[in-house]
Amino acid sequence: MNNPKSSYHHGDLRSTLLQAATDLIREGGVEALSMRKLADRVGVSRTAPYHHFTDKHALLSALAEEGFRRFEQRLQAEVGDCAPAERLDQFVRCYMDFALASPETYNLMFGSGVWQAGAPTPTLKAEAHGSFRRYVERVEQWQAEGVLPAEVDPLRFAQISWSTLHGLARLMIDGIYVDAHHLEALLDTAVGLFRQAL
Amino acid sequence: MNNPKSSYHHGDLRSTLLQAATDLIREGGVEALSMRKLADRVGVSRTAPYHHFTDKHALLSALAEEGFRRFEQRLQAEVGDCAPAERLDQFVRCYMDFALASPETYNLMFGSGVWQAGAPTPTLKAEAHGSFRRYVERVEQWQAEGVLPAEVDPLRFAQISWSTLHGLARLMIDGIYVDAHHLEALLDTAVGLFRQAL
DNA sequence: GCGTTATCTTGACACCGTCCAGTTACTACA
């Protein structure tokens, strides 16, 4: 009982699995994560994880959920207390920083693997939609503060600007078209575009 | 000899494989494509494809290349002969239409599977970069024609606007957030943003 | 103390990508 590793019942397998999965992914990408290696590393039998996650898919979804929560925490910490005029800028920086600092987590959160075929876990779906809803509210606030042009439907604006950030993150993570050297210039261009102030 | 299926040497295996792979992917997504099923469908042994593609990765890259060529063809056909004022709009529509009409091809072209770890085939890389280079030229032309604001570095503008389209395509294909009903409104918003005319 | 239930294990199945050694047929040159 004192040594959970030696007891037949692990006691805290679920969270241990999530932690080990995060490690494995950090070490070698999502492709390096297999249910068998995961079980092996935790010191448990091949099929033990299936008593805590119905699927590999479910495990990945759980990791994605964690990602959304960390993301929202960072946003709240770094964008919350900040002069209104700088909040948009700060948001953009924070978004990109998160995506580029933990690309694997970002892949999990927004990768087709978890969303394809409308297969996301209900809880993941809720987490993601909450995240986007809060972004729309931010946009509305920015419009009210005069940081963003007020003539546009805030929802459409939120969708397009999020698309820009998401697309940029994807292109950078995947190493297509854009080079990390120009990140600052790119973000300036993006923010200029959003504010209609090129 | 008359019946290529019955001869030991297939004669045109490479292109037959590409065609069959396209079919398999259309039927069940990239995940449904396995080298073994592919060989089976073509009526050839498991390892025969490896004499034409070093890897599964190489095969997928070849498909992605094909995608880029089709994409460029469509662009040239639909955006080439078109009043200057409408070319930006037409480009955006064409891009999105291509992405949403053949999401699997789009996934291949821009999916992390082919680009990750800087692993793209040299020929694929060339095809993709050519595509982007032509887009930058378009942007320069649009700026010269007064369709786009001229104060911005065309390269940065091209990168950001492509990001927007790519991000939107990804979000829609993956079924995150965005509802196809509002595609028109979204594209209008995007184009308005690009032209600085909200 | 005992039965229920959650947890974990071993074995098995059907796949997968791909290496290897051998077989077959085309091709170029004598």
Place this chain on the structure above:
DNA sequence: TGTAGTAACTGGACGGTGTCAAGATAACGC
């Protein structure tokens, strides 16, 4: 035309994958 060389193709095998089914074990409620 014969023959050597080479490109195309085959079947077997290896190590890996996700996951189902049946059984063992330990905790928990009565």
